[in-house]
Amino acid sequence: MNARAKLLDWARTRPGESVKAAQERRLSKAWETPKGWRYWSAVNNTEVGLWYTICAFVFFLFAGVLALIMRAQLAVPDNDLVTADQYNQIFTLHGSVMMFLFGVPSFEAFSILVLPQMLGARDLPFPRLSAFGFWCFLIGGVFVCGSLFFGIAPKGGWFMYPPLTTEYQDGYGADIWLLGLSFIEIASIAAAVELIVGALKTRPPGMRINLMPLYAWYVLVVAGMILFAFPPLIAGDLLFEMQRAFDWPFFDPDRGGDPLLWQHLFWIFGHPEVYIIFLPAIALVATMIPTFAGRPLVGYSWVVLAAVGTGFISFGLWVHHMYATGLPNVSLGFFSAASVSVAIPTGVQIFCFIATMLVGRATTNVPLLYVSGAFAVFVLGGLTGVMVALVPFDLQVHDTYFIVAHLHYVLVGGVVFPILGAIHYFFPLVNGKSLSPRLGTIAFWLAFVGFNLAFWPMHISGLRGMPRRVFTYEAGMGLELLNMISTIGAFTLAAGLAVFLWDVVRPKSRQPLSPRNPWNAGTIEWAAKIPPEPWGARTIPAVSSRYPLWDQENFLDDYDHGRFYLPDAEEVKRETIITTVIDAVPIQCLRVPGPTWLTLIAAAGAGGLFVLATFKLYVLALLCGAIGFATILIWLWTGTALEPEKEEKDIGLGVTVPLYASGPASVGWWAMFITMIGDATAFAGLVFGYYFFWTVHPQFPPAGADGPGTFWPLVSLGLLALAWAATLAARGLIRREHRGGGIAALALGALSTIAGVAALAAGPWLTGMDPTVHAYEATVWVLVLWTGIHGAIGLVMQLYCIARAAAGRLTARRDIDIANVALYWHFMLATIAVTVATIAGFPLLS
């Protein structure tokens, strides 16, 4: 500490304004936003995060309009404003869009926008990945929403239960849901990887993990949940689409399948999903409350533990969506207890917020109004949540309007109100202008009163026997008045949102700029100048407190004069600091890439693959996929593992760090590791399917079914283990500067990969297993397919490394490519081992 204080003193004596101006000129040049139509090639988090956020809100408004149509239809009994078929498309899209195109992406979008600022970083570690994710999201979202205007939207509910959706709904709707949303789920996972690496590796020097802003903790928890929750759904989507497109009978009970397998996979995703949507809003509250109270949050570590605890428990509750499926009482009791227990960490978080307000000196303002409204609504939703966690009560209200009321109290109260408050709070950071307190207050009261009018009566509607997802109801059931009030409330809520929207979009050119740090907050994002600069942080601060603006003396002056780290861009390159995971010691100065069209082209190619496959145009789909794939290779070749012009760089305050890193010190290695955890989770979902069938069938594999045998699977295991060993050997050889030996080892590896995948397919192929006959054959084939695709990806990686080595870009000192590929192959080895043990080993036991 003393040494740093001395260095700071020294820095303060350096010449002032002219140096500062020159530094800012170079930073501006390095981080310049492209002009004109090239604007859309930007990849910086401030642009991509903003587009992403706006897009998520447009989808929110779209789904909101759908809700108004539903409320208009249900305003009076026996209404025929829309047909049953239209209504079913509308409610399916309302739920799906709110969940997949608003709930999850709005958190990721907003985090991409503000997380780097909260951490005093200039950008996230993979800006092009963010941009790619955004374009995927936009293409997929427009595709899914657009289907409504052609009357071919999905209409199976956002939960898509088979066999209704596999066998009883013709047309493209279900395929649009499966492929369109899978595409977006992949983009969501990409953003989650980016945010986890961002929170772990781009913190400013000195910001040890226990000094991290609470928002960043929630980002870690939520992104981690996305990583474990979305893959089972992707596995489910794969099974589902294989059944729809190729008649593999995973969910067909006549051929050994089981519709409940989908429910398990869906809700293993679906319940954590609720917390994935809800926790970020709590993160916003945790960010704003200390500012309103004017003091640090009381119980920081309790809130962190509670958030982590909520994340864990949320994976043990999925069966509470399946209480009525006829499970034994013992299982119901277990899941009921788990579901009830999740209320405890939530209670701790809420009481920490109340406690902070009690201790501090609260200032009242519009964001606080929204947070208070959120409390009133959310606490009620939480209490009804405890009710529905109890099996007897849930058996009555499950799938009724009581649940519609409950989930909207949780999601609108817990999510939408905090987000509206946060928009008010953060708006000056984005735009430089403040929103109007008057309009904000009017919007709040309209929305708050409207919301309660709309949703409170639904509790009663449900208790009076109104099921969910009904396009009409008849007169005389005692539902007329309740539904009319709900509809009036929904339109009042919409009026509130319209006022809010007007406040956001109204012209503000004559309005003066907001003062800097208008709320007197303590966290780093408020150090930003108003209006904001494209470079983000003027200098990357040395942090020693959770609230540096309150606690660190002279912080803003040091910040403005660039007296911390990286105040300059000497080489006019985009740079940010990479630090260690726990202690935030600087270990690398990371050069991040600038604007490119590659991400947009790659997303368009990938989007074409999914969209065209929906309409069974497989040749064109593959063509688009090939374009996307080639673009990604060009992107990797030209934009990653760049050769720096020097080994090290002085980042200021006497610290010199390397410009190049590989292995666990590099962000690329972490991203690969985290991605593969998600990938392994999807694979676990498929393996779960195999053993799930074993539990529901008296004999599994079924009597008389020819398995894949043991010979070919074992040959495959041997060959792919050889490919793994060869890849590791290549890494060793390249690190010892044996380029030729490395290339030879990789070539051997590539050949054994091809042979190994062929041998794996040979097992079920030679015994004549037909995947359309029975769920057993289909499950074996899907495991083979999954492993085979991963073998093919592993092969591409090996060939890529051969090419990089041959081109002299993969050397002993520049070994990040082979280091990451070797990491991939560890996971590949585990995948083939589990596949062979399951398809060849398990039948020997049973």
Add this chain to the structure above:
Amino acid sequence: MASQTEDSIATLLGETSVLVPAGRSAERIADLSWWLFGSATLIWFVVLGLSVYAAYVRPGAHDVARVRLMIVGGGAVLPTILLGGVLAYSLWLMPQVKPPIPEGAVEIEVEGLRWWWRVRYASEEGGATEVANELALPVGRPAVLRLTSPDVIHSFWVPALAGKTDMIPGRETIIVLEPTRTGVFRGACAEYCGTSHALMNFAVLVLEPDAYEGWLARQGAPAQEPEGPLEARGAAVFREYGCGACHAIRGTQANGVVGPDLTHVGSRRTLGAGALPNTPEDYVDWIARTHEVKPDANMPPFGMLPDDDLAALAAYLDGLT
């Protein structure tokens, strides 16, 4: 029948409130519900009162150590005790809410189909009496319902009697009902099952034991002969247009199994699983404009029939009491 034309479908289908129970299971759940509503209201006011006090009334100046105590007490200890209590209560209720199969229960098979209900009462001689979209139960005696579905997932729900149980293709689920008072109670499909999910309702008649036996005997009897010439013509229309390929009318040659058994369709409270009341005009509506009444229903509309054929058919079916 004049009295029927005046009744709305809602009245015909009967009571439907979770909180006005008429069955043992629903009674226990209603007790639990009132406890939950009462305590939730109390907790909501306390937490909200505290929040408003903290934010608006007397902000600031509270001691950190005491406030930490409040977090532990209000956020963790108190919720744990309350949740533990309510969980224990609900688990203790489970054997009453989802009881094991009792001795001497009425045995009924219910099949959920898009979008109607097939109900079979096993008779002592070994056969079965099939009805549709309506079932009767004797008051005070448990009934075991074996639930299946041949197409998509449905959910069997009679709010006044018990919670819901899903009907899942490839499985059999069970629900035990034990009505405690007589009356008519509405049942509905609670799991979204496609286009006309909203129009998949039924009536449960809870009857005194004698009345129940009488009902079962009437439903088990073959269809009555057409009364007058109009009805006789209707029977001929029924034959000529091949209605019997899908529908059975016991005592005639019509023995289809795809659609609902119509042997005593005229005695039912509603048509099309609660889509229409049961009057001769409603039969015409149903037969001629099936898909306007119930979108995507499996039955093809017979709007091409001449009006007097339709009227005759309606009179015949209405007479099958």
